Amino acid sequence: MDRSPNAVNGAQDKGAKKVIPPGSTIGVLGGGQLGRMMTLAGTNLGYRFITLDPTPSSPCGHVAEQIVAGYDDQEAAKKLAERSDVITYEFENVDAGVAALLEELSHVPQGSRLLYTTQHRLREKRAVEAAGATVAPYAEIGSEQELSEAVARLGIPSVLKTATGGYDGKGQWVIRSEAEIGPAYAELSKAGTELVLEQFIPFVKELSVIAARSPRGEIRTFPVAENVHVDNILHASIVPARIDEKVQGEAERMASRIAESMEAVGLLAVEMFLTEDGRIYVNELAPRPHNSGHYTMEACATSQFEQHVRAICNLPLGKAKLLTPVVMVNVLGEHVDDVKEAVATGRWGAVESDRIASANIVPKVHLYGKAGSAAKRKMGHVNVLCSDVQEAIDFIQQTAIWRSQPI
Numbered sequence: 211m212d213r214s215p216n217a218v219n220g221a222q223d224k225g226a227k228k229v230i231p232p233g234s235t236i237g238v239l240g241g242g243q244l245g246r247m248m249t250l251a252g253t254n255l256g257y258r259f260i261t262l263d264p265t266p267s268s269p270c271g272h273v274a275e276q277i278v279a280g281y282d283d284q285e286a287a288k289k290l291a292e293r294s295d296v297i298t299y300e301f302e303n304v305d306a307g308v309a310a311l312l313e314e315l316s317h318v319p320q321g322s323r324l325l326y327t328t329q330h331r332l333r334e335k336r337a338v339e340a341a342g343a344t345v346a347p348y349a350e351i352g353s354e355q356e357l358s359e360a361v362a363r364l365g366i367p368s369v370l371k372t373a374t375g376g377y378d379g380k381g382q383w384v385i386r387s388e389a390e391i392g393p394a395y396a397e398l399s400k401a402g403t404e405l406v407l408e409q410f411i412p413f414v415k416e417l418s419v420i421a422a423r424s425p426r427g428e429i430r431t432f433p434v435a436e437n438v439h440v441d442n443i444l445h446a447s448i449v450p451a452r453i454d455e456k457v458q459g460e461a462e463r464m465a466s467r468i469a470e471s472m473e474a475v476g477l478l479a480v481e482m483f484l485t486e487d488g489r490i491y492v493n494e495l496a497p498r499p500h501n502s503g504h505y506t507m508e509a510c511a512t513s514q515f516e517q518h519v520r521a522i523c524n525l526p527l528g529k530a531k532l533l534t535p536v537v538m539v540n541v542l543g544e545h546v547d548d549v550k551e552a553v554a555t556g557r558w559g560a561v562e563s564d565r566i567a568s569a570n571i572v573p574k575v576h577l578y579g580k581a582g583s584a585a586k587r588k589m590g591h592v593n594v595l596c597s598d599v600q601e602a603i604d605f606i607q608q609t610a611i612w613r614s615q616p617i
């Protein structure tokens with residue numbers, strides 16, 4: 211059996227296992243906050259960065275060189291390839307033609323197979339199952355009739371999702387009664403992609419684990435994050451997760467097994483559901499740095515961004531050990547002015563700075579420098595370092611900034 215991660219695209223012949231040393235240039239497709247934080251981490255290791263993004267002065271473009279062009283612009287992709295010793299991406303919906311072109315012209319150690327798999331929920335579920343992990347029972351849906359039959363089989367509630375293009379809960383419908391079958395099908399089939407129905411998992415917690423794998427086959431996993439969503443957008447990640455050590459170990463082993471089985475290179479984020487009886491279901495994957503891994507920036511010996519750079523450059527991976535308990539809270543458009551004010555004054559809403567000092571917590575602020583702020587848009591995050599996660603949760607809930615969003 212061919213176990214090369216890039217066997218499908220032949221990149222191995224062009225030296226997929228070579229080490230890309232510091233001083234080299236890393237090209238990043240996508241100029242958002244993930245590319246920005248990757249650049250900041252990789253710059254410390256001595257790499258140079260160039261990003262391709264259609265928005266001038268993108269978050270990554272503030273800290274790297276930027277080619278301003280569309281993601282499907284083949285000429286611009288060629289230019290990126292010429293300038294880069296290695297290419298990575300910060301989002302998964304990379305245009306297939308551009309991915310193929312970049313592989314042809316440059317060094318893309320992540321290959322295109324992992325992208326191809328994770329761009330489509332059905333392919334992704336099959337890959338997770340092939341790794342020996344469990345997903346929620348599901349059915350492929352091609353018609354309203356098939357949806358009716360699948361709802362009868364999987365039960366109510368169940369979740370209808372578009373196979374491609376969904377994010378932050380978009381492209382989903384929780385079917386809570388038979389009467390919703392028709393409207394749910396009509397609405398989601400508008401997207402023109404295949405649909406998948408999943409059994410609703412009554413989880414007690416949502417967890418995630420980020421695994422890193424390098425071309426030489428080394429794998430490391432970061433500690434499990436316990437994730438709290440508000441309106442389908444990640445609100446907070448709590449680490450260590452408040453779960454059994456046994457479950458933590460199992461979740462990490464599962465992520466590691468999936469990364470190994472898919473022969474991933476770079477980061478692979480694995481979202482999971484934990485049920486009352488201690489079972490873990492894999493929800494979805496992302497082949498890139500993940501919002502639920504932002505806590506690693508100050509709380510781990512190596513951040514997810516440094517680890518990603520290490521993995522794609524085939525350097526030895528860093529230790530992923532947790533240095534301190536932490537709660538990461540997202541800064542959305544509706545929070546950003548208050549957070550800037552807190553940075554400027556040291557006062558976090560109603561929480562006075564002397565209380566913060568005595569509570570043994572350290573809020574570390576990361577703002578992405580996005581030009582336009584809009585409600586629900588991710589503008590930054592705060593890693594609240596602490597000696598006990600409850601202390602950080604109390605702090606976040608007591609500030610006026612996030613008070614209306616329970617953790």
Ligand SMILES: Nc1ncnc2c1ncn2[C@@H]1O[C@H](COP(=O)(O)OP(=O)(O)O)[C@@H](O)[C@H]1O
Pocket residue numbers: 346369376377378379380408409410411412413416439442481493494
């Ligand atoms: N099968 C399911 N059972 C219960 N909750 C689900 C299920 N699928 C999704 N959800 C909820 O919806 C959220 C978003 O779904 P997800 O598949 O992760 O899509 P997205 O790409 O929008 O993150 C999940 O984090 C979870 O809270």
Ligand SMILES: [Mg+2]
Pocket residue numbers: 481494
């Ligand atoms: Mg998700």
